[in-house]
Amino acid sequence: MSKRSQPSWSPPAKTEKRPVLKLYNSLTRQKEEFVCDNGNRINWYSCGPTVYDASHMGHARSYISFDILRRVMANYFGYDILYVMNITDIDDKIIKRARQHHLFEKYLEENKSLNCIIDDATSVVNYYEIIVKEATDPDKKNAMQKTLDCIASAVKTLKAAVEDKDDAKITNAKCELLQSAKSPISEWLDSRFGATVTDNAIFTALPRYWENEFHKDMKALNVLPPDVLTRVSEYVPQIVKFIEKIIDNGLAYESNGSVYFSVSEFDSKNKHYYARLVPEAYGDTKQLQEGEGDLTDDTSEKRSPNDFALWKRSKAGEPSWSSPWGAGRPGWHIECSAMASDVFGNKLDIHTGGVDLKFPHHDNELAQSEVSH
Incomplete structure (x- = not known):
């Protein structure tokens, strides 16, 4: 058999008569009769989220689908299910996002002068232009270009406010710049100072926060919690x-x-x-x-x-x-x-x-x- 085609798959042997349940099997790409290997007990493992940001519709779609299937199998077919789900709390995306969040918060706490913020924002624009130019996904490229244009406009507005010596305009323009440029500034700071972040606690706080938010979202969607929750860090x-x-x-x-x-x-x-x-x-x-x-x-x-x-x-x-x-x-x-x-x-x-x-x-x-x- 060619290594580049799907190999044959054999189901476990039936041990008792039960109502026929067919589930989609990704190993065969078709529905197959479900046969439990241990009588009535189902060992079920589900890949959980990588918790570095808010949940999205893709998460909702997946976990609602699994929840419906789980309820049908338990409540109608009478299976005893042990449902285990993991939380990925060690991952490149988490590491990068945690570093960026830490460095941006630290940057705000340093209360930089207006001239320094303008100089930094100009450096961010130059840095981000290279990232936009190298982007290959057209949708991402367009979104990044809009962000870049927004930052450039905010820098221009802040410069004008400084020249006018209008304190109210300066405050508003500064807040607008830091808000619109948060993601690019964070990336720029990470490219310069990311290697200096050494405290493991920084990489724990972010995933724990988003894990809690994920659980809140699942509860709001009436998705049953797992019987066992595992975390990579543990x-x-x-x-x-x-x-x-x-x-x-x-x-x-x-x-x-x-x-x-x-x-x-x-x-x-x-x-x-x-x-x-x-x-x-x-x-x-x-x-x-x-x-x-x-x-x-x-x-x-x-x-x-x-x-x-x-x-x-x-x-x-x-x-x-x-x-x-x-x-x-x-x-x-x-x-x-x-x-x-x-x-x-x-x-x-x-x-x-x-x-x-x-x-x-x-x-x-x-x-x-x-x-x-």
């Missing part, structure tokens, strides 16, 4: 052990303090197929890089562009935890495999998550889980 020791098993099994390697999963080694093994869910995405460097994170620049460390990080060496300005490979943090994909295995052992009945996670996140989960025992 599972680092288990994640390290999980990675060690994969290394011991010859499917991962250490490089410059980071650890990578060897896709080619895995794919060469009998009955192992990389990208089982989305075989046509195999080798898609854009999606693979997005899965590695904004702060990752590891092409020289990897044996292959298809390999993905299990453990990332922490650079200056990033939180870190101790490991056999040095100070670092978990990669994104490894967290769900480690946490689900810790709660459920080596078998799941249902794994849910956003459709945008199928490749590379869920495909990477499948691969590393298959070789961790």
Whole structure:
């Protein structure tokens, strides 16, 4: 069978007669009769949010859908469900956003002079122009250009207010500039001072705040809470052990303090197929890089562009935890495999998550889980 097509899938054997329930199976891309592997008990793991910002409609759509399915299976079909969901509170987006928030608040507290603010804003415009020019997504590019135009206009207004020596206009123009330029100023500050942020507490406060907001949103939508909630930050020791098993099994390697999963080694093994869910995405460097994170620049460390990080060496300005490979943090994909295995052992009945996670996140989960025992 070609490695670039979906391999065959076999359901568990039936153990008792139950009403027929068919669910969409992303491994076969069609509805299949659901068979529980342990009689009436369902082990269900759901990928939770990466808490770096407010929830959006995509979150609502996903978790409402899972909630409806969960209620039907429990209340109508009578299944005993153990529903586990994770919170991703260690991630490149969180690290970058937490640093930027901290640096911007610090910038405001320093109460800069008007001339300094104008000079800084001019530097921000120059810095942001380069980012806009390099942007490839047309929608993002247009949005960024509007922000840039707004900042340039606000700088012009503040300069005029200063020349007029009108205190009221100066105050309003200053507030308008700092508000309209918050995101670009934060990015500019991060590019200059991000490496100086060393307090791990800074990287904890932001995700905890947005996690609480997420729970409020789910409660408002009447989505049932999970039976078990896991956080990446509370599972680092288990994640390290999980990675060690994969290394011991010859499917991962250490490089410059980071650890990578060897896709080619895995794919060469009998009955192992990389990208089982989305075989046509195999080798898609854009999606693979997005899965590695904004702060990752590891092409020289990897044996292959298809390999993905299990453990990332922490650079200056990033939180870190101790490991056999040095100070670092978990990669994104490894967290769900480690946490689900810790709660459920080596078998799941249902794994849910956003459709945008199928490749590379869920495909990477499948691969590393298959070789961790």
